Amino acid sequence: MINTILLFPIIACLLMFIIRNKTFDCFMVNAYAIVHSVITTLLALNIGRETSQPYFAVDNTNLIFLIVLSLVFLMVAFYNNGYVKTFEYPDRRIRNYSMMILIFVLAMTGTILSTDLGIAWVLVEATTLSSAYLIYFNKTKHAIEAAWKYVFICSIGIALAFVGIILLNISTGSVNTLNFAHLYRCASSFDHNWLTLAFVFMLFGFGAKMGLAPIHFWLPDAHSEAPSPISALLSATLLNSAFLVIVRVFKIMTLADCTGYARFMLFIMGFISLFVTAVFVYHIRNYKRMLAYSSIENMGILAIGTALGGFAYYAVILHLIGHSLAKASFFLTSGNVLELYGTKRIKSVSGLMKADGKTAWLWILSFLAICAFPTSVLFISEFIMIKTMILQGHYLLCVLFVLLLTIVLYGIGKVVLKMAFGDLSSDKEKLVNENKSKVSRIMYIPQFIMLIIVFTLGVYIPPFLNNIIKCAIAGF
Amino acid sequence: MVNGFIILFGLTMLYLAATSRIIAHIRLLIVQGVLLFLICCCGAEHMNLLNFAFLTVETLIFKSIVIPAFLYKVLKKTHSNRDVAANIPHFYCLFIASIILLVGFLISNYYVSSMKLISPIFFGVSVATIVISLWLITIKHKIISNVIEFITMENGIFLLSLSVAKEMPMLVNMGVLLDVFIAVYILGLFVNAINKEFKDLEVSNLSDLKDYEYND
Numbered sequence: 001m002i003n004t005i006l007l008f009p010i011i012a013c014l015l016m017f018i019i020r021n022k023t024f025d026c027f028m029v030n031a032y033a034i035v036h037s038v039i040t041t042l043l044a045l046n047i048g049r050e051t052s053q054p055y056f057a058v059d060n061t062n063l064i065f066l067i068v069l070s071l072v073f074l075m076v077a078f079y080n081n082g083y084v085k086t087f088e089y090p091d092r093r094i095r096n097y098s099m100m101i102l103i104f105v106l107a108m109t110g111t112i113l114s115t116d117l118g119i120a121w122v123l124v125e126a127t128t129l130s131s132a133y134l135i136y137f138n139k140t141k142h143a144i145e146a147a148w149k150y151v152f153i154c155s156i157g158i159a160l161a162f163v164g165i166i167l168l169n170i171s172t173g174s175v176n177t178l179n180f181a182h183l184y185r186c187a188s189s190f191d192h193n194w195l196t197l198a199f200v201f202m203l204f205g206f207g208a209k210m211g212l213a214p215i216h217f218w219l220p221d222a223h224s225e226a227p228s229p230i231s232a233l234l235s236a237t238l239l240n241s242a243f244l245v246i247v248r249v250f251k252i253m254t255l256a257d258c259t260g261y262a263r264f265m266l267f268i269m270g271f272i273s274l275f276v277t278a279v280f281v282y283h284i285r286n287y288k289r290m291l292a293y294s295s296i297e298n299m300g301i302l303a304i305g306t307a308l309g310g311f312a313y314y315a316v317i318l319h320l321i322g323h324s325l326a327k328a329s330f331f332l333t334s335g336n337v338l339e340l341y342g343t344k345r346i347k348s349v350s351g352l353m354k355a356d357g358k359t360a361w362l363w364i365l366s367f368l369a370i371c372a373f374p375t376s377v378l379f380i381s382e383f384i385m386i387k388t389m390i391l392q393g394h395y396l397l398c399v400l401f402v403l404l405l406t407i408v409l410y411g412i413g414k415v416v417l418k419m420a421f422g423d424l425s426s427d428k429e430k431l432v433n434e435n436k437s438k439v440s441r442i443m444y445i446p447q448f449i450m451l452i453i454v455f456t457l458g459v460y461i462p463p464f465l466n467n468i469i470k471c472a473i474a475g476f
Numbered sequence: 477m478v479n480g481f482i483i484l485f486g487l488t489m490l491y492l493a494a495t496s497r498i499i500a501h502i503r504l505l506i507v508q509g510v511l512l513f514l515i516c517c518c519g520a521e522h523m524n525l526l527n528f529a530f531l532t533v534e535t536l537i538f539k540s541i542v543i544p545a546f547l548y549k550v551l552k553k554t555h556s557n558r559d560v561a562a563n564i565p566h567f568y569c570l571f572i573a574s575i576i577l578l579v580g581f582l583i584s585n586y587y588v589s590s591m592k593l594i595s596p597i598f599f600g601v602s603v604a605t606i607v608i609s610l611w612l613i614t615i616k617h618k619i620i621s622n623v624i625e626f627i628t629m630e631n632g633i634f635l636l637s638l639s640v641a642k643e644m645p646m647l648v649n650m651g652v653l654l655d656v657f658i659a660v661y662i663l664g665l666f667v668n669a670i671n672k673e674f675k676d677l678e679v680s681n682l683s684d685l686k687d688y689e690y691n692d
Contacts, residue, residue: 118650125657144673145682148619155657156610156626159633162650163606166636170594178646193587221685280687289687 001048005039009102022091025098033077040070056113061475065112068324072236075446080229082442104130111241117178128154134230146225150218161205167198187255209242211299212269213276223292228335235295236328266307273300274404281411286344298323312388313473319381326369329447333362339438351424355432360420362447367416371409375458478518485511486601489608493573496558501624509540534652580604598639605632
């Protein structure tokens, strides 16, 4: 099963390279999305988990990450069928786009499934290479700038993470392995000073990829310049993959009894992320950048939840699911808005409700989902985190947390409502009517499905999903 | 012998900090590649033949020939011989880089001496190289300079990984992958894309995307 999920995109890329047909390219992206989701479902049902090769496996921790990746990819692939029709590029470029999507998802799947820190590091590197092309896809000056910043900052991050891995190896003494299970077993014998130093480097390295402030600078540029389906994949799946590696390293810290320092670092980076978002989101001019800042905020919330520990781990997993689905929906809807108005400038978009009611409702519902409006699952996760802060006696942090979230909510809400309602000038109306044919019916359905899941999970979590989440908590 | 090569490697970073001619920086990358090869040779008795061959190809061909050759090609195309607009004069650059190297030596002697796995000189020089490179990235104005400093940082990390090569050869191979990664992005993005779009390779060209302004 695991071999199939990892080999399928490689074979698909070879076939695409040989056959060279636009319809076939789109078909292969859909085929991989379906194969990915079918295999993930089987793995979730505990079918075919056994594997002969030592470097990739499904365990309790990574299963939920794989499910989220699979679901988001399926929805993005579905949306992509409509989105690709809006491209006015040669077939070769669209083939490269489709191939890079497959390689990007393969790299993320590999990162999630890897049982070895070294392999995870290599695959995180591979995600940078494949997604850099996708960010640069439009080949504008700004796309080059975004791709350059992305590659440069992430590669410095990856290099620092590598230093962290070397330091971890020094801390292990005679235990020469990077296998997670082996590292967990021997963690109690590790040298604390070296391990702490290793954690700092790895947190900064993988944190750069996860979009944690203060090493988040690539994220707003990359998310705003990439095509919308890619922005959705970057925000909803790539950041999670990097977070999983941090969770694995955090577990080593916990088992080595260095958890106090790790929690402190995560708290600091989490709150800086919230603070940075609260400062920047208020005056932002580009709505895709605004969504990117919201991703930084949510990654900060995940870091804070991990630092809190205890029952907050459950909230972290819920938040991860909710954020991925709601943000993917938000980014895909922003793609519709971009097609309709032809600009990412907030000032130039208003009267979305009059222009296209369905896109406007998806835009508002995605906002309600991401701002934790009941019954969004994010409401439950943020509520649990606030409760945990109060129970642990972090009253000041709790106030700061709520205050920063409120500022972010106000900043995003103001923009979303202004764009959804407001007047639609006659020029804009003419432009929107011309562009309406670009937004096909297929570009509404995935967001709708994801939003239903987000709002349903807030009132009912199916027992099987609850079990998977509870098992994942053991990985922290 | 190996300590001599490592100290020479550390001194190349001082030269990097003190010069502004980009061609000199590229030549320095060749020197660093050769020094890393010599350091690999000194530890050859602990490696198997395949691993040693792999490292030779990596240090001699990749680090000393392929990457500098591509950078030289870019330099010829863009005629950007000097990074003259650096924020800090060369004398101060040299002074600060020397201080970082000294602190690297002192800290490693103080903390690392208790560790069996890693020698203080390896640790001190590689950490100082990483810090000097990161610092130089922040003060240089040309994109090509930033790439060169990134490669020197990667060389520093490679040196650090060589110090644990005996115990974990896999780590060194991962360091090699980092090099391949750099080559791909230099080739793909830097040489082709940025070069086509922008006439001069100034970092300031790549600062159009802002939060408070809309430039699209």
